[in-house]
Amino acid sequence: MIPRIGNSVLRSARSQLKSHSGPTYVASLSAFSRLLSSLAVLEQKDGKLLQGALGSVTAAQKLGGSITGFIAGSNIKAVAEEAAKVKGIEKIIAVDNASYDKGLPENYAPLLVENIKKGGFTHILAGHSAFGKSLMPRVAALLDVQQISDITAIEDEKTFVRPIYAGNAIATVESSDDIKVITIRGTAFAAAETEGGSASIEDGVDSNAECATEWVSEQLSKSDRPDLATAGKVVSGGRGLKSKEEFDRVMLPLADALGAAIGASRAAVDSGYADNSLQVGQTGKIVAPQLYLCAGISGAIQHLAGMKDSKVIAAINKDADAPIFQVADVGLVGDLFDKVPELTEKLNK
Amino acid sequence: MSGLRILVPIKRVIDYAVKPRVNKAQTAVETAGVKHSMNPFDELSIEESVRIREKKSFPHGVAEIIAFTAGPPKSADILRTAMAMGADRSIHVEFKDGEEIEPLGVAKLLQAVVKKEKIDLVVLGKQSIDDDSSQTGQMLAGLLNWPQATQASNVGFGGDKKITVEKEVDGGTETVRGTIPMIITTDLRLNEPRYASLPNIMKAKKKKIDKMSASDLGVDVARRLKTLKVIEPPPRQGGGKVEDVDGMIAKLKELGAI
Numbered sequence: 001m002i003p004r005i006g007n008s009v010l011r012s013a014r015s016q017l018k019s020h021s022g023p024t025y026v027a028s029l030s031a032f033s034r035l036l037s038s039l040a041v042l043e044q045k046d047g048k049l050l051q052g053a054l055g056s057v058t059a060a061q062k063l064g065g066s067i068t069g070f071i072a073g074s075n076i077k078a079v080a081e082e083a084a085k086v087k088g089i090e091k092i093i094a095v096d097n098a099s100y101d102k103g104l105p106e107n108y109a110p111l112l113v114e115n116i117k118k119g120g121f122t123h124i125l126a127g128h129s130a131f132g133k134s135l136m137p138r139v140a141a142l143l144d145v146q147q148i149s150d151i152t153a154i155e156d157e158k159t160f161v162r163p164i165y166a167g168n169a170i171a172t173v174e175s176s177d178d179i180k181v182i183t184i185r186g187t188a189f190a191a192a193e194t195e196g197g198s199a200s201i202e203d204g205v206d207s208n209a210e211c212a213t214e215w216v217s218e219q220l221s222k223s224d225r226p227d228l229a230t231a232g233k234v235v236s237g238g239r240g241l242k243s244k245e246e247f248d249r250v251m252l253p254l255a256d257a258l259g260a261a262i263g264a265s266r267a268a269v270d271s272g273y274a275d276n277s278l279q280v281g282q283t284g285k286i287v288a289p290q291l292y293l294c295a296g297i298s299g300a301i302q303h304l305a306g307m308k309d310s311k312v313i314a315a316i317n318k319d320a321d322a323p324i325f326q327v328a329d330v331g332l333v334g335d336l337f338d339k340v341p342e343l344t345e346k347l348n349k
Numbered sequence: 350m351s352g353l354r355i356l357v358p359i360k361r362v363i364d365y366a367v368k369p370r371v372n373k374a375q376t377a378v379e380t381a382g383v384k385h386s387m388n389p390f391d392e393l394s395i396e397e398s399v400r401i402r403e404k405k406s407f408p409h410g411v412a413e414i415i416a417f418t419a420g421p422p423k424s425a426d427i428l429r430t431a432m433a434m435g436a437d438r439s440i441h442v443e444f445k446d447g448e449e450i451e452p453l454g455v456a457k458l459l460q461a462v463v464k465k466e467k468i469d470l471v472v473l474g475k476q477s478i479d480d481d482s483s484q485t486g487q488m489l490a491g492l493l494n495w496p497q498a499t500q501a502s503n504v505g506f507g508g509d510k511k512i513t514v515e516k517e518v519d520g521g522t523e524t525v526r527g528t529i530p531m532i533i534t535t536d537l538r539l540n541e542p543r544y545a546s547l548p549n550i551m552k553a554k555k556k557k558i559d560k561m562s563a564s565d566l567g568v569d570v571a572r573r574l575k576t577l578k579v580i581e582p583p584p585r586q587g588g589g590k591v592e593d594v595d596g597m598i599a600k601l602k603e604l605g606a607i
Contacts (some may be wrong), residue, residue: 052519102523104525105487105490105491105497106490106496106497109491129519130499130500130516130517130518130519131518131519133483133487133499133500134487134497134499134500135487136487137452137482137483137484137485137486137487137488137491138487138488138490138491138497139491140453140484140488140491141453141456141487141488141489141491141492142491144453145453145573146451146452146453146572146573146574147452147453147482147484147488148574149481149482149483149484150481150483159577163481163582164378164479164480164481164579165363165369165378165478165479165481166478166481167582168368168369168378168581168582169369169371169378169579169580169581169582170579170580170581170582171576171578171579172576172577172578172579172580173574173575173576173577174574174575174577175573175574176573176574176575177573212494212495212496212527212528213496213497213498213525213526213527214525214526214527215523215524215525216513216524216525216526217523217524218518218521218522218523218524219521219522219523219524220520220521220522221520221521227520229519233606258607266537269538270537270538275521276502276517276521276522276538277517277518277519277520277521277522282478282481283475283476283536283537285519290605290606291601291606291607301368302365308582308585311606312601312604312605312606313585314597314600314601314606316597320590325587325590326585326587327585327587328587328588329587329588329600329604330588330590330591330597330600330601330604331587331588331589331590331591332590332591332593332594332596332597333590334593339594342594343594343597343598346594346595346598347598347607
């Protein structure tokens with residue numbers, strides 16, 4: 001009971017402070033009764049904090065209110081200390097237990113739910129990554145709330161914007177749930193700065209739930225190139241590349257010349273030219289780099305869903321009527337087997 | 350143990366090849382007079398279930414494959430398709446046209462059906478291509494406290510009710526092993542769905558569809574999210590074409606992209 005009272009006193013004190021802070025006066029009226037308190041679920045892998053998940057901290061900053069980070073795994077202290085430096089986080093809840101290393105939702109979800117209930121958080125945020133997608137709906141169901149997936153903007157504490165129909169429509173939705181469980185689109189919220197914060201670290205509750213699945217193995221494609229989801233430049237190839245050998249021969253040097261990540265269309269992935277994890281589109285990765293340069297991609301709506309928020313889109317395609325040219329800032333009609341090597345050579349000069 | 354009882358939830362959505370248009374009132378996407386089909390990921394779920402039966406992957410066989418949908422009267426069409434592909438019978442939880450049930454509501458309906466039909470395995474698509482939520486399978490797993498394997502690209506069975514699933518994750522694949530009862534959500538690379546043959550379409554007409562309402566199952570599907578508005582995304586203007594590679598480099602420099 002005592003910590004709970006302490007908490008509510010703190011909260012009302014904070015909301016008092018907030019309501020006198022000028023410009024945020026109106027916004028904080030609704031927060032008066034129940035102040036925002038966000039929990040950002042941070043992803044770690046092999047003792048490293050994943051930068052891709054730090055967009056959830058940025059989103060929490062947009063909501064206002066206090067921000068707590070959550071992290072779990074073995075020997076968690078070092079990662080927790082790293083997370084404590086992330087700007088904007090006040091507190092890190094860390095659970096040190098190797099059972100959470102692989103982020104399996106069967107035990108991670110009950111763990112989160114217990115810590116959410118104990119902390120009285122109003123907003124739970126995670127990246128819309130494979131980890132977030134697998135975990136958060138399970139958490140939402142256990143809390144009996146309707147999750148809001150893959151948001152691209154926050155209007156207020158209960159109103160969120162998200163793309164539907166492969167990004168062909170943008171919906172604004174208002175949640176009536178007490179706890180908002182949210183996954184965020186990484187490309188819409190820049191990662192929070194990893195320096196400048198000084199959060200306190202405390203041990204979370206360990207629910208020690210049984211895990212009904214066991215992790216067997218993983219096969220990750222190793223690459224020295226930038227990560228596709230967060231890269232500043234992406235070079236992407238499609239069916240027009242004709243084979244894996246040609247894909248590698250033509251596209252990889254271009255990516256190297258630009259320092260870009262490699263992406264692919266579904267057709268290229270299905271035909272085995274590129275790895276599944278490189279697929280850009282509605283059902284693959286969503287990217288929004290400074291430059292998206294694609295070759296041999298026609299531009300089906302499912303592909304556009306994954307890249308049309310790129311700052312500059314450049315396309316090389318031999319079909320002058322390909323839909324990709326309707327969105328490309330720079331279009332070049334021509335045979336990619338001539339044009340891409342020429343481009344690579346000229347960029348290397 | 351007896352044969353597997355598989356439940357395959359499917360959804361009727363606007364056909365994937367149609368470009369959706371937002372209605373004039375900006376309240377929703379226009380659905381009237383637009384071609385609808387089975388959600389592509391759900392076709393993979395049906396296909397996988399039928400293959401488990403055909404390939405006898407599970408040592409005790411498959412007792413029954415039940416297709417399920419929660420949707421308007423016209424959703425019966427996709428249940429027929431599922432049965433033509435090999436599902437044995439169907440359950441249709443009927444809603445009025447335009448009444449959209451959220452993933453949490455669907456998961457609760459499925460939870461009730463799983464109990465009623467003594468289901469051992471639920472195979473769902475990883476997401477529906479209209480709402481793009483990617484939630485229902487995980488929510489159902491949470492409600493039932495069953496293991497889950499999402500974004501499956503390969504499903505294999507071992508002795509003692511074990512299922513090994515290769516999942517597509519960021520950066521590659523991950524393999525997990527669970528025990529039946531279990532939830533699997535399908536990803537694009539899992540299989541290639543078959544076309545229903547004419548004789549099978551005819552046979553499917555004789556298969557049974559049980560119609561029921563949410564209240565028959567004792568489930569409250571009240572929405573938690575209110576859609577305030579739906580708009581078209583800002584259009585992107587193509588910047589036109591350049592003549593050659595030099596033109597492309599010059600334009601990219603001008604735009605500050607390189």
